[in-house]
Amino acid sequence: MSEADCPECGAGVDLHDDVEVGEILDCGTCGAELEVLAAEPPELDTAPELEEDWGE
Amino acid sequence: MSEADCPECGAGVDLHDDVEVGEILDCGTCGAELEVLAAEPPELDTAPELEEDWGE
Amino acid sequence: MSETYTASVIGGTGFTGGELLRLLAGHPNFEIEQATSRSKANKTVGYSHPNLRELDLRFSSPDDLESVDVLFAATPHGVSMEQIDEFDEVADTIVDLSADFRLNTAEQYEEWYDGHSAPEYLEESVYALPELTRDQLPGADLIASGGCNAASTILGLKPLFDADILSGDEQIVADVKVGSSEGGAGGGDASSHPERSGVVRPYAPTGHRHEAEIEQFLGVSLSFTVHAVDMTRGSSATCHVFPGEPVSKGDLWSAYRESYEDEPFVRLVAGGGGVYRYPEPKAVTGTNMAEVGFELDPGNKRLVAFSAIDNMMKGSAGQAIHGTNIALGLDETAGLDFQGLHPVGAP
Amino acid sequence: MSETYTASVIGGTGFTGGELLRLLAGHPNFEIEQATSRSKANKTVGYSHPNLRELDLRFSSPDDLESVDVLFAATPHGVSMEQIDEFDEVADTIVDLSADFRLNTAEQYEEWYDGHSAPEYLEESVYALPELTRDQLPGADLIASGGCNAASTILGLKPLFDADILSGDEQIVADVKVGSSEGGAGGGDASSHPERSGVVRPYAPTGHRHEAEIEQFLGVSLSFTVHAVDMTRGSSATCHVFPGEPVSKGDLWSAYRESYEDEPFVRLVAGGGGVYRYPEPKAVTGTNMAEVGFELDPGNKRLVAFSAIDNMMKGSAGQAIHGTNIALGLDETAGLDFQGLHPVGAP
Amino acid sequence: MSETYTASVIGGTGFTGGELLRLLAGHPNFEIEQATSRSKANKTVGYSHPNLRELDLRFSSPDDLESVDVLFAATPHGVSMEQIDEFDEVADTIVDLSADFRLNTAEQYEEWYDGHSAPEYLEESVYALPELTRDQLPGADLIASGGCNAASTILGLKPLFDADILSGDEQIVADVKVGSSEGGAGGGDASSHPERSGVVRPYAPTGHRHEAEIEQFLGVSLSFTVHAVDMTRGSSATCHVFPGEPVSKGDLWSAYRESYEDEPFVRLVAGGGGVYRYPEPKAVTGTNMAEVGFELDPGNKRLVAFSAIDNMMKGSAGQAIHGTNIALGLDETAGLDFQGLHPVGAP
Amino acid sequence: MSETYTASVIGGTGFTGGELLRLLAGHPNFEIEQATSRSKANKTVGYSHPNLRELDLRFSSPDDLESVDVLFAATPHGVSMEQIDEFDEVADTIVDLSADFRLNTAEQYEEWYDGHSAPEYLEESVYALPELTRDQLPGADLIASGGCNAASTILGLKPLFDADILSGDEQIVADVKVGSSEGGAGGGDASSHPERSGVVRPYAPTGHRHEAEIEQFLGVSLSFTVHAVDMTRGSSATCHVFPGEPVSKGDLWSAYRESYEDEPFVRLVAGGGGVYRYPEPKAVTGTNMAEVGFELDPGNKRLVAFSAIDNMMKGSAGQAIHGTNIALGLDETAGLDFQGLHPVGAP
Ligand SMILES: NC(=O)c1ccc[n+]([C@@H]2O[C@H](COP(=O)([O-])OP(=O)(O)OC[C@H]3O[C@@H](n4cnc5c(N)ncnc54)[C@H](OP(=O)(O)O)[C@@H]3O)[C@@H](O)[C@H]2O)c1
Ligand SMILES: NC(=O)c1ccc[n+]([C@@H]2O[C@H](COP(=O)([O-])OP(=O)(O)OC[C@H]3O[C@@H](n4cnc5c(N)ncnc54)[C@H](OP(=O)(O)O)[C@@H]3O)[C@@H](O)[C@H]2O)c1
Numbered sequence A, B: 001m002s003e004a005d006c007p008e009c010g011a012g013v014d015l016h017d018d019v020e021v022g023e024i025l026d027c028g029t030c031g032a033e034l035e036v037l038a039a040e041p042p043e044l045d046t047a048p049e050l051e052e053d054w055g056e
Numbered sequence C, D, E, F: 001m002s003e004t005y006t007a008s009v010i011g012g013t014g015f016t017g018g019e020l021l022r023l024l025a026g027h028p029n030f031e032i033e034q035a036t037s038r039s040k041a042n043k044t045v046g047y048s049h050p051n052l053r054e055l056d057l058r059f060s061s062p063d064d065l066e067s068v069d070v071l072f073a074a075t076p077h078g079v080s081m082e083q084i085d086e087f088d089e090v091a092d093t094i095v096d097l098s099a100d101f102r103l104n105t106a107e108q109y110e111e112w113y114d115g116h117s118a119p120e121y122l123e124e125s126v127y128a129l130p131e132l133t134r135d136q137l138p139g140a141d142l143i144a145s146g147g148c149n150a151a152s153t154i155l156g157l158k159p160l161f162d163a164d165i166l167s168g169d170e171q172i173v174a175d176v177k178v179g180s181s182e183g184g185a186g187g188g189d190a191s192s193h194p195e196r197s198g199v200v201r202p203y204a205p206t207g208h209r210h211e212a213e214i215e216q217f218l219g220v221s222l223s224f225t226v227h228a229v230d231m232t233r234g235s236s237a238t239c240h241v242f243p244g245e246p247v248s249k250g251d252l253w254s255a256y257r258e259s260y261e262d263e264p265f266v267r268l269v270a271g272g273g274g275v276y277r278y279p280e281p282k283a284v285t286g287t288n289m290a291e292v293g294f295e296l297d298p299g300n301k302r303l304v305a306f307s308a309i310d311n312m313m314k315g316s317a318g319q320a321i322h323g324t325n326i327a328l329g330l331d332e333t334a335g336l337d338f339q340g341l342h343p344v345g346a347p
């Protein structure tokens, strides 16, 4: 398990061992959608967000 | 602490030590209003219920 | 010394899946391994369940299932029966919350559902309403957690059969009121807030599938109608029955106490004073408790049995944990000690 | 040319009193004279009823009652029977919304209430559920508007008796769900928002007084249980019945249509598609409409009749106006044309 | 002698579409020609809107549009601007409920939306909040009915600008609370009953598009935040403002009365006694009324303006009918006379 | 080895009193001695609080108070200050949930309340919002648990002052939405279900007394408005502020994390995906957690801070237990580990 900083809020984001470049995950703190740019050392960037329908 | 049976539902009702004749308490199981008829040994009877307003 | 078991949840984004995760996270004997989701793999569990934001766990794909001691399946009807062989491979104990392993025979699945694809498992599976099946649970490998409306109805009626107040030939009407979480996380048009708010909607006016479970366990057929009302959690069953012989309140108290006095998760509420005189779903929200009670209507030779549970707990996830506790030989009430809230609105 | 009648409301701060004022204000044939209140005399009507702020009217003391054509009494049970002689003096037509003049005999009041202090009026009073009593209403001087839960239950069951699907010997279970306005404006602890929200509360588990009215009109005794649920307006009755002879859906449609096809305020809703397939109280909120429907449960030889009304309208003020329209020879539907809202939450 | 106009509704299955149908059905000067739906063509209007079961009308496909006097478009943003030429062909007067023709210039659509495909219509379109634009409405061919949250906010603030209590340089915070019908009939996950019930959800924490309309009409920019709360209908705006000069309650009453005393659909509610002392959405449910009021906070040199409307009425369908009444020279209040209900729950 | 303290609750029938009893019953370090009630002495605790039916305890009269380690007073404002000398005699530690000992000086009580009858205690009392006053709590003898709306507001704003994003001169608008349990168990007309359901009621439009506490702790005055909305539990504060200098999301994340990263009962929620993107009261129902978050509105140079708590927990009983845990040197989170529910309706 490695860790990288969330580019949005700065919190540490845990990455599982076989994390792959291009994988999308959300920051557990700020919820931002993050893309894995590099695996070793891990690097994250905010993913281009799909405008989500949010109900009203 | 003594115990007496609830005349309504038969459950045991705990009585505090200085329980007095005439005291009113509710049964913790069935909720019936009970009157203490005798203290030693303790004896209970259902208290004449006040028709309670119950909202609608 | 307390043992620790690993556990995973299939269907972790769902309502009962989320409730299982909450209970497992607070359970002294479990460690969560995985929670699966097809649609939200890699997202944190808090994405779906805001109360679980503190849980350091991401959904994984159901394709990446790892070996665990106990596997909970919280998927729609039909999924587990298709995947039961795979589940069997990765887990020692399987606890299924769907209806897939509740009934005894393939014939029943023909009658009430669309048949069964793995009928060979039906014999070994144990239904998990411990008030009915406590003796069969220890050591069970495949546990079928019961239906929510079946649970509330059965718990209300069971003492009447135990005490021979009902023989089985009488007319029984079960009029059930339920909350919107019974529909699961993927509700459609009818579940939208503007349409679902404030309803008294006969959503299963007749022919609800839980009848099958009730009949299997009580040995009688009954008239079953389910109404959706404006709450999120809760299943409240009002059973109108007509005993052949006159019965007194004292008889009823004896019967109900006899059936339930040693049950950690049944509480009798019948009359008395104050605002809460009969079973009330909101009084048990978040708990694994069933409130059960009754009232007499001598003029009509009728007896009304009431019961109320939280469908997410005693009606599904809580019942499943309760059953699992017994199956594994743990303290029955482990992880299920929340007492509920007062006041609470329409939870 | 349309006639105009003067009308006053006793109990104008109450829930049904407010609804009467709203209806009278919008009625082409009425002019409001007075609305009484003991506690809020001299305050504007809008003080109690925010929807009526435009109404240029202040509450007057019930001691200052003036002569009118029609006097509506919207007071708690027992008040009208005490004051009926005074009412009689000031008004040509009296319309009472309480239970005081609904039953036929003093004996019934002994059995179901605390007796009657003006039994001599019982004979002349006419019950105002027009689907039952339309013929007796024209020219009536004392109109007894029916009970809300009685109305929903009677309307659901009546066609089954009209069409001899039920003979009167069968078991009938009426499981009713109601909103909080049934308790009136002066609710106590049990009616407070934190306690009353989200309940499924068996508030009249057995022995509800409306049984008396239902039995008087349907000629049968029935098992009646009322639950409070989380809505403000609405009375929804689910009647479970067991006809002696098998009956088809076609038979039921015939029966219900036969009974109601000319009724301006009954609408049949039974099955079909979409979100609203059976009677639903929120679909009739604010209207004088009753939705009535049914479903078959052949396996249990059961038939379920559903009906839904707004207790403030078809269950009280609307029914009263409807009956008065007929009594005075006005257009039956005058002042009662509101169609209801969609979507609407928990009204 | 009253004239009758034919009218059709595009988007008849939607929430505002249904409300338009209800209002048109009860309007003395309109006759409904068609209500379109792509998904439910040929089904009865009652399939979608249970309150309109009596209406003898089926949805037709939008492809089969017939000529009418007035065409109401109740479609999602973007639909009308695409089809405006076709609409123009079939109808004399077009009333659009979406945001497509509310703003004055294509630039604004670039800034706040995704641009505009028929900017040539922007100049002729008239915004339909009559309290702002009454003079421009008579004879209008293209009417743009305003946004619901814009309506509540503008109505609360307008008198402060009319009376120069605000100059436009001050900080304005508008904190708005809205019901779930604002999301329309096609809500997603966030609109499901279990998720949407009981929320105080900052659904547009900043940057809500209605800011554009408000700024266009009040000539100021303001800080706008919208919260979803647990009701189906209603938009309630609380505007916190800080006038440069001290202002008294008397000044405020003068200002608000000055702006609204001749307005048939604005009612002032500010203080006083009883339970309803300030504007309350549920007091205007089902009506075209706006309640507007205010309170002073001298310690903080603050003034709070409150306003409450039913988003389905004054915030959309009612406003559209009101504007159309004026455009056609009809009685302004025709078809809009419903007074609202009391008590009413969470409508 | 864990120590056990005896504890009693004055005002045990009330809402916060009941919540205290629930928490104490589940707390590893407390044993309940007495719960007082004047009106329900001798009745079981379950009479008032249905979730506590299992608790084997009866209310005792406040006149029969016995000595305990910790005495919790959950009585209306004014009661504790009158009885503080007696409380002092029977208990080592007093924890008061009312406003009686929250402010520093008698002058403040003159200004905001009706004066103070025991001002000599004001100096020694410690305010119990641990995020503000953790250092002063160990060993405290008189603990003043903070106001619910003060708690939500302070927690939302504090990081902005800690990080000098606000200096104290800026305009601050706090628009708060609260549930009906804030009114306590003895609500009047305005709290009845029919009147209180579905409201957006400006119940403290200006001048709410919690302003005093907020100003005392943040050192600034602010514009405070409280709305009642349709939920039973919850206080949600939306604070609109206008920092002098531009600020980025990154700055905000740093500020909020800095203030709260070691806090066991504060959780940051600001944006992200899914249904729950900002603080939501129902996500923390039954828990002692505060959700805190923010959003930027660069166009208006505005920053919006959101926070949400359960008024019964973080806003009163939970906060009191948290403070007491610290005062006694216990584990801070003891007895406060409930995680909350999902889904949950309007709790
Ligand atoms: N809700 C209740 O009150 C209740 C009570 C008793 C029993 N039950 C039973 O419990 C089960 C779950 O109910 P629920 O209410 O929790 O449903 P739900 O909220 O709809 O959740 C279903 C879950 O299953 C997952 N899923 C769906 N199809 C799947 C498949 N083919 N393979 C793997 N995962 C799949 C879904 O997630 P993804 O789509 O992300 O994979 C989701 O997480 C049902 O069988 C229901 O009958 C429910
Ligand atoms: N609520 C329903 O759904 C419903 C349905 C069908 C029938 N009803 C019947 O309609 C009647 C009124 O019900 P409600 O719900 O409107 O009750 P409510 O809201 O409690 O109103 C009662 C009204 O009567 C007045 N009042 C009370 N005692 C009086 C007296 N002695 N003399 C004169 N006025 C008196 C009260 O005003 P002041 O105290 O200011 O004088 C108040 O305006 C009841 O008989 C009820 O059973 C109600």
Ligand SMILES: NC(=O)c1ccc[n+]([C@@H]2O[C@H](COP(=O)([O-])OP(=O)(O)OC[C@H]3O[C@@H](n4cnc5c(N)ncnc54)[C@H](OP(=O)(O)O)[C@@H]3O)[C@@H](O)[C@H]2O)c1
Binding pocket: E010, E011, E012, E013, E014, E015, E016, E017, E036, E037, E038, E039, E040, E062, E074, E075, E076, E077, E079, E097, E098, E099, E146, E147, E148, E181, E182, E183, E184, E185, E186, E311, E312, E315, E316
């Ligand atoms: N809801 C409010 O409170 C409110 C307030 C003010 C303004 N508005 C505006 O009013 C408009 C309608 O809102 P709503 O809430 O009524 O929405 P809605 O409930 O979602 O209804 C939209 C209607 O449009 C139809 N439709 C969708 N796409 C269409 C297309 N391409 N061509 C033809 N018909 C189409 C839909 O029916 P089929 O799919 O069956 O064709 C449906 O009947 C929106 O622009 C909204 O912004 C709404």
Ligand SMILES: NC(=O)c1ccc[n+]([C@@H]2O[C@H](COP(=O)([O-])OP(=O)(O)OC[C@H]3O[C@@H](n4cnc5c(N)ncnc54)[C@H](OP(=O)(O)O)[C@@H]3O)[C@@H](O)[C@H]2O)c1
Binding pocket: F010, F011, F012, F013, F014, F015, F016, F017, F036, F037, F038, F039, F040, F062, F074, F075, F076, F077, F079, F097, F098, F099, F146, F147, F148, F181, F182, F183, F184, F185, F186, F311, F312, F315, F316
């Ligand atoms: N509700 C909230 O959200 C909240 C939040 C923060 C702080 N608070 C504060 O907490 C305190 C309690 O609030 P609550 O909502 O729990 O109130 P509540 O529900 O009205 O309960 C008050 C309790 O105090 C008892 N009581 C009243 N007067 C008394 C007296 N003179 N002597 C002894 N006991 C008396 C009452 O019982 P008997 O009449 O049976 O004796 C009742 O048990 C208040 O000061 C309130 O401001 C409340």
Ligand SMILES: [Zn+2]
Binding pocket: A006, A007, A008, A009, A010, A011, A027, A028, A029, A030, A031, A032
């Ligand atoms: Zn982050």
Ligand SMILES: [Zn+2]
Binding pocket: B006, B007, B008, B009, B010, B011, B027, B028, B029, B030, B031, B032
């Ligand atoms: Zn008992």
